[in-house]
Amino acid sequence: MFADRLMEKIINCRNHTIVGLDPRIQYIPKHIADEAWEVVSEGSRSEKTAEAFFRFNKEIIDNVYDIVPAVKPQIAFYEQYGAAGIECYLKTCSYAKSKGLLVIGDVKRGDIGSTAEAYSDFYLGNNEGSAETDCITINPYLGTDSMDPFVRNCEKHGKGIFVLVKTSNKSSKDIQDLESDGKKIYEHVAELVVSLGESQTGKYGYSSVGAVVGATFRNEGQKLRKMMKKVYFLVPGYGAQGGTAEDASVCFNDDGFGAVINSSRGIIAAYKMEGYKERFSEKEYGQAAREAAIAMRNDINNELARIGKLAW
Numbered sequence: 001m002f003a004d005r006l007m008e009k010i011i012n013c014r015n016h017t018i019v020g021l022d023p024r025i026q027y028i029p030k031h032i033a034d035e036a037w038e039v040v041s042e043g044s045r046s047e048k049t050a051e052a053f054f055r056f057n058k059e060i061i062d063n064v065y066d067i068v069p070a071v072k073p074q075i076a077f078y079e080q081y082g083a084a085g086i087e088c089y090l091k092t093c094s095y096a097k098s099k100g101l102l103v104i105g106d107v108k109r110g111d112i113g114s115t116a117e118a119y120s121d122f123y124l125g126n127n128e129g130s131a132e133t134d135c136i137t138i139n140p141y142l143g144t145d146s147m148d149p150f151v152r153n154c155e156k157h158g159k160g161i162f163v164l165v166k167t168s169n170k171s172s173k174d175i176q177d178l179e180s181d182g183k184k185i186y187e188h189v190a191e192l193v194v195s196l197g198e199s200q201t202g203k204y205g206y207s208s209v210g211a212v213v214g215a216t217f218r219n220e221g222q223k224l225r226k227m228m229k230k231v232y233f234l235v236p237g238y239g240a241q242g243g244t245a246e247d248a249s250v251c252f253n254d255d256g257f258g259a260v261i262n263s264s265r266g267i268i269a270a271y272k273m274e275g276y277k278e279r280f281s282e283k284e285y286g287q288a289a290r291e292a293a294i295a296m297r298n299d300i301n302n303e304l305a306r307i308g309k310l311a312w
Helices: 001-015 030-037 043-065 082-098 113-124 144-157 170-176 183-202 218-227 245-249 282-306
Strands: 015-019 069-075 103-107 135-138 160-167 207-214 230-233 260-263
Touching: 001 103, 001 160, 001 207, 001 245, 015 043, 015 282, 030 282, 043 069, 043 082, 043 282, 069 082, 082 103, 082 160, 103 207, 103 260, 113 144, 135 144, 135 170, 135 207, 144 183, 144 207, 160 218, 160 230, 170 183, 183 207, 183 218, 183 230, 207 218, 218 230, 218 245, 245 282, 260 282
Parallel strands: 015 069, 015 260, 069 103, 103 135, 135 160, 160 207, 207 230, 230 260
Antiparallel strands: none
């Protein structure tokens, strides 16, 4: 089961943090762009950009694969470049897998019937041409029949899903905090996640049907942790969005597990940031990313140790 594999990677790395592979033009060092433009000299701008993104991602992966359990490529940063961007996304997933990383596809899919089945088969199936992802994010707001195809493939292929429950963006309250039958919408979704995941519980006691819970809403995270004891949380919002290790720590159970914390630009663009740009050149962006990933790991572990939840 995915939850078991995730926990084993976390234990092996002693690390609850993951790296978001969200490349943007402004993050790409000049030498990487120059190399890509030369290799794809006859290609379109999209093809050149996609090549630069893959080279950029590959260097990041090479520098973090041994210290983090997983990476999380957000597909929107690839889709905007059309077919070349999608190819880059698939190559990135494949390369990360070849280095032993788990891949969480941040695709937020949600649809009904045969459409949901098609999405599920592409991202969670083992068919020829399928994306090499171990887990994806999904949107629950079309109801259970939009989620069932993904849950079935989790069971069939040992994959996982993270369901959007309480997201990190400020305006999530516009819908997720509305009340129905005396509960917030996100609480109703949390109950649905627990129900869907009951058949997906692994040997460590956690389900492969997980929840996205933002670090930017600490009180809500604390409430949801009590509601979803056997559910793994994917926690965005740390770092650049304002979430702290203290905020993220409420998403962990007393056993010191139950959450993975994501950082994207804070790691992959670390070489541009204070504390790193003074010590790393543009060509050393991979090394800066590694140091930033280690710093984040230590930040989370130190906070868990402070509150008595460090698992090792």
